Amino acid sequence: MLNDVTFGQYYPAKSFVHNMDPRMKLLLVIAYIVAIFIANNFFGLLLVTFVLLFFILLARVPFGRVLRSIKMILFLIVFTAVLNLLFYTGGENDIVLAKWWIITISWQSIINTVFLAMRLLLLVLGTALLTLTTTPVALTDGIESLLKPLKYIKVPVHELALVMSIALRFIPTLMEETNRIVAAQKARGANFETGGIFRRAKAMIPVLIPLLVSAFRRAEDLGDAMDARCYSGAKGRTKYKKLTFTWRDLLGFLFFAALITGIVFLNIYLLGRFDIIWQVQEWFGA
Amino acid sequence: MRIAAKGLTYVYNPKSSFATQALKGVDLTIEEGEFFGIIGHTGSGKSTFVQHLNALIRLTGGELKVGEYDLADKKCKVLELRSKVGMVFQYPEYQLFAETVKKDVAFGLKNFRKGISAEETEAAVREALSVAGLLYDEVAERSPFELSGGQRRRVAIAGVIVTKPEVLILDEPAAGLDPLGKKELMELLHAIHGQWCKTIVIVSHDMDEIAENCTRAAVFSEGKVAFCGTPKELFSRGEELAAMGLDVPVTARCAQILRENGIELDTDFTCGDFIGKVLALYRGDGAPAPCAGGEQEPAAARAEREEGAPALREGGEDAQ
Amino acid sequence: MQPSAAPAAEDAAPACEEAVRFENVKYTYDDEEGSFAVNGVSLCIRAGEFVAVLGRNGSGKSTLAKLINALLRPTEGKVTVFGMDTSDTKKAFAIRKCAGMVFQNPDNQTVASVVEDDVAFGPENIGVPREEIGRRIAAALNAVGMSEFRYATPSRLSGGQKQRIAIAGVLAILPKIMILDESAAMLDPKGRREVMEIVKKLNREQGMTVLLITHFMEEALQAQRAVVMHRGEVVMDGTPEQIFARADELETYNLTLPRAAYICKRLQQAGMPVENAFNAEELARKICASLQKG
Numbered sequence: 076m077l078n079d080v081t082f083g084q085y086y087p088a089k090s091f092v093h094n095m096d097p098r099m100k101l102l103l104v105i106a107y108i109v110a111i112f113i114a115n116n117f118f119g120l121l122l123v124t125f126v127l128l129f130f131i132l133l134a135r136v137p138f139g140r141v142l143r144s145i146k147m148i149l150f151l152i153v154f155t156a157v158l159n160l161l162f163y164t165g166g167e168n169d170i171v172l173a174k175w176w177i178i179t180i181s182w183q184s185i186i187n188t189v190f191l192a193m194r195l196l197l198l199v200l201g202t203a204l205l206t207l208t209t210t211p212v213a214l215t216d217g218i219e220s221l222l223k224p225l226k227y228i229k230v231p232v233h234e235l236a237l238v239m240s241i242a243l244r245f246i247p248t249l250m251e252e253t254n255r256i257v258a259a260q261k262a263r264g265a266n267f268e269t270g271g272i273f274r275r276a277k278a279m280i281p282v283l284i285p286l287l288v289s290a291f292r293r294a295e296d297l298g299d300a301m302d303a304r305c306y307s308g309a310k311g312r313t314k315y316k317k318l319t320f321t322w323r324d325l326l327g328f329l330f331f332a333a334l335i336t337g338i339v340f341l342n343i344y345l346l347g348r349f350d351i352i353w354q355v356q357e358w359f360g361a
Numbered sequence: 362m363r364i365a366a367k368g369l370t371y372v373y374n375p376k377s378s379f380a381t382q383a384l385k386g387v388d389l390t391i392e393e394g395e396f397f398g399i400i401g402h403t404g405s406g407k408s409t410f411v412q413h414l415n416a417l418i419r420l421t422g423g424e425l426k427v428g429e430y431d432l433a434d435k436k437c438k439v440l441e442l443r444s445k446v447g448m449v450f451q452y453p454e455y456q457l458f459a460e461t462v463k464k465d466v467a468f469g470l471k472n473f474r475k476g477i478s479a480e481e482t483e484a485a486v487r488e489a490l491s492v493a494g495l496l497y498d499e500v501a502e503r504s505p506f507e508l509s510g511g512q513r514r515r516v517a518i519a520g521v522i523v524t525k526p527e528v529l530i531l532d533e534p535a536a537g538l539d540p541l542g543k544k545e546l547m548e549l550l551h552a553i554h555g556q557w558c559k560t561i562v563i564v565s566h567d568m569d570e571i572a573e574n575c576t577r578a579a580v581f582s583e584g585k586v587a588f589c590g591t592p593k594e595l596f597s598r599g600e601e602l603a604a605m606g607l608d609v610p611v612t613a614r615c616a617q618i619l620r621e622n623g624i625e626l627d628t629d630f631t632c633g634d635f636i637g638k639v640l641a642l643y644r645g646d647g648a649p650a651p652c653a654g655g656e657q658e659p660a661a662a663r664a665e666r667e668e669g670a671p672a673l674r675e676g677g678e679d680a681q
Numbered sequence: 682m683q684p685s686a687a688p689a690a691e692d693a694a695p696a697c698e699e700a701v702r703f704e705n706v707k708y709t710y711d712d713e714e715g716s717f718a719v720n721g722v723s724l725c726i727r728a729g730e731f732v733a734v735l736g737r738n739g740s741g742k743s744t745l746a747k748l749i750n751a752l753l754r755p756t757e758g759k760v761t762v763f764g765m766d767t768s769d770t771k772k773a774f775a776i777r778k779c780a781g782m783v784f785q786n787p788d789n790q791t792v793a794s795v796v797e798d799d800v801a802f803g804p805e806n807i808g809v810p811r812e813e814i815g816r817r818i819a820a821a822l823n824a825v826g827m828s829e830f831r832y833a834t835p836s837r838l839s840g841g842q843k844q845r846i847a848i849a850g851v852l853a854i855l856p857k858i859m860i861l862d863e864s865a866a867m868l869d870p871k872g873r874r875e876v877m878e879i880v881k882k883l884n885r886e887q888g889m890t891v892l893l894i895t896h897f898m899e900e901a902l903q904a905q906r907a908v909v910m911h912r913g914e915v916v917m918d919g920t921p922e923q924i925f926a927r928a929d930e931l932e933t934y935n936l937t938l939p940r941a942a943y944i945c946k947r948l949q950q951a952g953m954p955v956e957n958a959f960n961a962e963e964l965a966r967k968i969c970a971s972l973q974k975g
Binding site: 540639 | 737738739839840867869870871896935936937940941943944947948951953960961962964965966968969971972
Binding site: 210211212237240241243244247248251292293296297299300301302303304305306307311312313314315316317 | 747750752774777778781782784785786788789790791792793794795797798801802803804805806807808809810811814815818834835836847850851854
């Protein structure tokens, strides 16, 4: 009962990262993802890791909070990694360690798996840092602002953003309502805890229908309330919150520009000069 | 079923930064057969408390016995308990879901008594609807969503009392109803109390409602029971209630002002009794001389009044 | 509240003593059935008045409210708001700017996740410049005593606080009329008092025209004028005291007296010469006076 936990995982604090413009943060996260995927060697990823750690420190978010975000998709990471480990085949140079039926474990597959897992982890941690330091509302504003050019090809950017922010706004309300209806049906003997998937899904009907009915009622009320407050679409509308780039955003931008350059440089510099597989082959004399 | 809570504590979201202690040691006994009122602000812990009574919130601290059910016992038969302690939430009409009134009312019955026959179900639904003041033949086959707000609420109540619970708990049962709707609903609860459920517990903000209907009431404040007693005892303590930001019924407020003017009314604060007592005074039925104290009022009391109720002072002087 | 000291000068509405006028208005939700939610209402509300509209659930009082700010348009007859005809779709915007409305459910009228963003919604819609919106938010929140909650999340506030935010959201548009459609019905007594205090203050200090739709008889006592609706028609119109003095008539419309007035009436019926009283303090005074005479 009583889900008094804010939706999303925003971690309220005052920091350099918190104060950055959401648009810049979104752009930087995209740059960060690009960096992860263009890095084709461990040194590149190491560089990305350093940047991430630096930003976590800068954001003053406890390290544990950031790590917690992995929990939800840990399964996915492990699953992908295991598949990769068992089914990866690099080529003729593979140093095979074990082989059974279609499953092959080689040094290449191990290294490749580690590389992949690291990429995924960095990806999750980086985007988690974005949501930890940016409120859902600011994110919506940022997305709206970034997508503004799409208006010219008749994409209703303003409406989409409004729908998104209203959805965010109603999540706590609907969660509270769900709790209440669940409690009311439990009081009438409903059982949501036991039984197979099918039974449980069926047990949710007495919750889902009232929830749906109430959501429609709320939507109708909200429509009236918005009309009453002179809402008539994006035309002639001003915006109270203006997003402004500051020196922080410039710094962040420069930092990431350096990161990408660094990775590209590493990619080129190490190309043909150093590879961890060669190192392994050397150690094992294969 | 007697309800006995001792040292009940409860914390929401324990071990998180959002942890809030909703109950801080609640001691409260509700006897079988009572029409019990629970009063308190939003956040005083009253909702948390009542949800313990049918194990919607599992006991985590203290003792709680509801009839023979010991809520501290892990093996306590929760489903059975819930069939005996009915709970009507605030705006219960929003929990209706089935395509017909009949099916909705039968929902609880079928959950609690697996494999109950169709005839038995229909008989029980028919009876519950009629107790709730609805005609079975008129509403049973209709969709609950077609009914008026007041009728929907009655359907929802029927859906709870259909299992004949011994205790019926209602959270703000009259919320959102107009005055006549409120009056009818309270009459309905008295009818249920007489012939159907032995004990009724209502959570209410409306002090007039408490004064008129309850045998006893408890005031919740900051997770504890601040006071428990008959409405008469409770509303004689107007100042303490005011300090907690709670109102008193019109009758109690009126009696208090009369007392300040030297007129003692020994009333239990129900409208009927209040009117009777005032009339008795008026007709001089052996009561102390009306307003005699008005003239010989002690200076201290007058000074107090001058601060608190200037308008009244004028009235008093006019009277002299 | 500062900005409304000079009430919405940009409004092109003609200066008029009459805030709202209903001329034989009928409204039906369902064209075919022919049952009218509002059935031939003629009513005039003067600027600066505080009017309570009473009636049972389903008496048409909410429909009446929605007809004022052009959320609904009359099926027959005419509604004008400061001279603007609500049937004229081009005027809807100007009318809504002029007549703000607060609804019943505090959870269903907030659009944003931060209080100040929600208050900004109205001004944004009518194209108020950014700096001015900031000032209006500050003034509106100040007027409802919620300044310290400017950056709070509405879903964490109490019902009463949410409704005060909703009132602030309406105030930020600088309306001349404030319609409250059972806005206190879902609140606890404390929240209800808070909302009523604010509404009274707005009416008294800023001359805001207030239309209070309610079925709480005690709330109606705060108004200068009460209108009783029954089956879509206005059946009583007068000061709250006049209305409550006609107890028998009220009863035929399924309305009850405020409790103090009810006790008073019962005493009178029993032959005790008590003057009419409508609240506890008055009742005590009148009983006291009557006892002394007797």
